[in-house]
Amino acid sequence: MDDFVLGISAYYHDAAACLVGKGKIWAAAQEERFTRKKFDESFPEHAIRYCLSEAGITLSEVRAVVFYDKPLLKFERLLETYYHNAPAGFSSFQASMPIWLKDKLFLKTTLQKAFKILDPEAEPPLYFSEHHLSHAASTFYASAFEEAAVLTIDGVGEWATAGIYHGQGTQLKSLVEMKFPDSVGLLYTSFTYFLCFKVNSGEYKLMGLAPYGRPEQARQLRQKMEKELVTLHHDGSVTLHQPYFQYATGLRMIHEKKWEQLWGFPVRSSSEPLNQNHADLALAIQQFTEEAVIRMAKTAKELTGSKNLCLAGGVALNCVATGKLENCGIFENIYTQPASGDAGGALGAALAFSHLYLKTPRLQANGYDALQGSYLGPSFSEKEVENVLLKTGLPFQYFKNLEELVHFTASNLAEGKIIGWVQGRMEWGPRALGNRSILADPRNPKMQSILNLKTKHREDFRPFAPAVPLEYKTAFFESAAPSPYMTTTTLLKAEHRLPVGEQFSQADINTKLQTPKSNLPAITHSDFSARVQTVTPDTNERFWKLLHAFGSITGTPVLVNTSFNVNEEPIVATPADALRCFLSTEIDLLVLGNFVISKP
Ligand SMILES: [Fe+2]
Structure with a gap:
């Protein structure tokens, strides 16, 4: 029962490791945070x-290492797909084969070699979990539910692209699967590609663009989409009309010419500004995805009769759909596990092995779940901060x-300062949740563009997410449900909105962008939605106190909380990373533990 199990995901996208044992999750982190290479997919050595x-253990003390998917099944899918489509796709077959034959097919040997380098003394037994089982285990076993329906939706694992499971105690049973090439995730990614956002990571930008679309135009586009491109079935499964796609056989996602003919405008180039057509199309695919997710959830309900649902897989990161x-x-x-993408497979692989194979009892959930607020990454000592400060010679205060x-920090935030707030253990998953965050005043009408252009260096159409103490959520937002990981959006309450006129939803992208929408402008999207983080003292007392301190000065216990990084850089991990980022941006103050650092 005390066995340590190490889960890893690697070699595809966003490598990560996670250690469970003795009834708890000890640590989980993505490799990119250590190597400073965004979405680093290499062996997660660090x-x-x-x-x-x-x-405090060595590799020899680990009972098993579990990889998050099964490379042989993936290879089988690759071969069968090429065989069925031959001779189409021969060039991409030729291009991908050497990589598969060298590394991926013989992954066991590759992994054994990598572990040998890491620790020549150890020979941990190596196991492989199925991709969607890893996703399902990552969410159900981390949740506080004794029994739940589990829904996993992503691009593709080995064969599966979505799955419904039933979790009961330590059991997790697969009920139905949707299989490649039909995939809601790959469909969404195809639109991401068409609108020139980065495939496999720019999906959230597409989601952020959708509220600028016009509902009537999106409805027409959806009709066209469902006539030509994809069939949405009653149970939420989809059939993608393959002549429009090339991901099965080519090195591209879509058949560009056919898409251009269908939509009547070209694939967006990287230099082309976003326009109304792009926003309308983004809204159409977003609404289609929401409908598919809701239908799948209904199917999961019918199959399990459960009142609880656990979500994971890349599509579960679509917080508007959830x-x-x-x-x-x-x-x-x-419940949505915060690392729902493939990094989360490391957590799921470790938990699946622990519960299904070793029959370990379920983890002790702490109120909301077993993830301890998702603060599962590395922390730092005061000595480390001192050492970094001595090297830079920057002015600082120690509290x-x-x-x-918190009073000093809150006062500065209320005066309009942008503050880097770095405390304790780093977050697990793609969001900063108050330990590696940039914070600011959401009431300031200029804050969204100041943060976007001067600090984050990103597009100005995306608003920021708010953090609020859980007990104040309903004072500002419509949903009362806890959302500690920013995995869902909710609407700002009517009393905080400004009148925008009845025709506002049909307004164009610029009107929506320029119109003042609320008294919390930096966190209000053009459809009045916000991706809220609720904060509680049991998992993050410091951040909770800071929100309260800001509330007692301003009357609004809400802060902008965005990840501490600049565009295309992983979130900062160490005090040295934080200082580097602080100095290269226009962040006014940096709070590192109890040190407050200013610029000379
Ligand atoms: Fe996945």
């Missing part, structure tokens, strides 16, 4: 070393007293 150090799903009330409780520190 993340593994860190996870082992957190438990927000809509919450609103329809199919399930009483919905012994926490109340004084």
